[in-house]
Amino acid sequence: MSADKNASSLSNFSYAATFLRREGNRTSAEIAPQQMIVGFLLTVIDLVTFLGNTVVFICPAVEKRLRTVTYMFIMSLAMADLLVACLVMPFSIIYEVTGMWLFGKQFCKVWISFDVMFCTASIVTLCFISLDRYCSVVTPYHYSKRMSRRRCIVMTVTIWVYSSLISFLPVMQGWNEIPGVDSDNGKECIFVTNWTFAIVASAMAFYIPFIIMCSMYFFIYRASRLKATRIVSQTLDLHYHPNSKRQNNLQLENKATRTMGIIISVFVMCWLPYFVLNVWIAAKGDSSTSTMLVNTFKYMTWLGYCNSTINPMLYAFLNRDFQRALKKLLICRRWRSQVDIGDDMVSIVTFSKTAQDPEYNIKMPITNCVLKNKQAIKCTPSVHY
Numbered sequence: 204m205s206a207d208k209n210a211s212s213l214s215n216f217s218y219a220a221t222f223l224r225r226e227g228n229r230t231s232a233e234i235a236p237q238q239m240i241v242g243f244l245l246t247v248i249d250l251v252t253f254l255g256n257t258v259v260f261i262c263p264a265v266e267k268r269l270r271t272v273t274y275m276f277i278m279s280l281a282m283a284d285l286l287v288a289c290l291v292m293p294f295s296i297i298y299e300v301t302g303m304w305l306f307g308k309q310f311c312k313v314w315i316s317f318d319v320m321f322c323t324a325s326i327v328t329l330c331f332i333s334l335d336r337y338c339s340v341v342t343p344y345h346y347s348k349r350m351s352r353r354r355c356i357v358m359t360v361t362i363w364v365y366s367s368l369i370s371f372l373p374v375m376q377g378w379n380e381i382p383g384v385d386s387d388n389g390k391e392c393i394f395v396t397n398w399t400f401a402i403v404a405s406a407m408a409f410y411i412p413f414i415i416m417c418s419m420y421f422f423i424y425r426a427s428r429l430k431a432t433r434i435v436s437q438t439l440d441l442h443y444h445p446n447s448k449r450q451n452n453l454q455l456e457n458k459a460t461r462t463m464g465i466i467i468s469v470f471v472m473c474w475l476p477y478f479v480l481n482v483w484i485a486a487k488g489d490s491s492t493s494t495m496l497v498n499t500f501k502y503m504t505w506l507g508y509c510n511s512t513i514n515p516m517l518y519a520f521l522n523r524d525f526q527r528a529l530k531k532l533l534i535c536r537r538w539r540s541q542v543d544i545g546d547d548m549v550s551i552v553t554f555s556k557t558a559q560d561p562e563y564n565i566k567m568p569i570t571n572c573v574l575k576n577k578q579a580i581k582c583t584p585s586v587h588y
Contacts, residue, residue: 266528284511401485473510
């Protein structure tokens with residue numbers, strides 16, 4: 204790769220990032236009203252991200268059902284997203300509003316490392332959540348052994364070690380830099396990346412977890428369809444609990460499919476455009492720094508940050524146990540709700556219950572069996588929850 208192509212990487216197309224070189228630095232006295240509005244909107248996003256992920260940490264204290272092994276992954280996800288809100292977004296907002304880096308060259312590297320590490324940890328945790336859901340749905344009877352507490356702790360630690368190794372280590376060692384190119388002028392914090400680092404890091408931080416995540420949810424969807432088909436054939440004569448509001452299995456399957464579709468769609472919309480452009484620019488070596496390109500990159504960067512804002516709503520707020528905990532916090536009293544088997548598949552997808560949970564096992568004792576002509580046996584099964 205030629206030196207000119209490497210130098211084009213100064214346009215700051217890097218994963219999980221910072222902004223491109225500004226066309227002109229602005230002092231605090233020169234901040235335009237438009238920048239103030241942008242700063243206000245970004246601050247709102249930051250606060251919503253902070254509050255949403257903070258609630259995820261509080262709820263297990265009031266709801267015992269959330270103190271499970273699998274909820275550890277949601278805690279890890281909330282931790283990564285919370286740190287994005289605390290240590291990445293605020294400095295990005297200041298940088299965007301003022302148009303200049305005010306925190307020194309050394310902290311610039313630390314901030315970039317935080318950015319890469321926390322965004323990577325969030326993405327990789329989503330991948331591990333899909334693996335956990337796959338084990339729960341496809342192999343429910345082996346789930347407790349495969350996803351023990353100790354193993355979940357090891358997996359969570361692995362996520363953070365992995366994220367730090369592709370963030371702090373290369374950035375602090377300068378593996379991302381371009382030889383002979385120095386972009387530091389004391390007023391900017393630009394993540395300079397050579398084409399090799401951009402492609403390898405993007406693959407490790409996004410593309411590999413993305414492929415695994417899509418594959419796991421495809422297998423979950425296929426397994427859910429098979430289970431729904433079996434349930435249809437086994438529940439024609441079942442007598443349901445009169446107090447339980449149940450949907451038919453077709454509606455149940457559609458609801459679970461929509462839930463998985465939303466999870467995948469939000470993740471793709473938030474991160475895929477950024478990483479596609481990142482790799483395309485790195486491979487092509489386009490040195491263009493037009494205003495449109497600068498603004499596009501900024502939009503894509505904050506779109507990726509918004510994934511940390513949306514994650515609590517998808518992985519926690521759709522969880523029925525989490526909803527009970529939230530109601531306890533809001534109304535300050537114990538909350539009891541009727542178990543609804545109609546939400547079983549959706550709950551499995553969104554972490555509410557594992558497939559082998561006794562509360563959701565359908566017990567079908569054979570009662571009222573009648574022997575006819577010593578050949579056929581007609582039984583009327585009943586269901587208890």
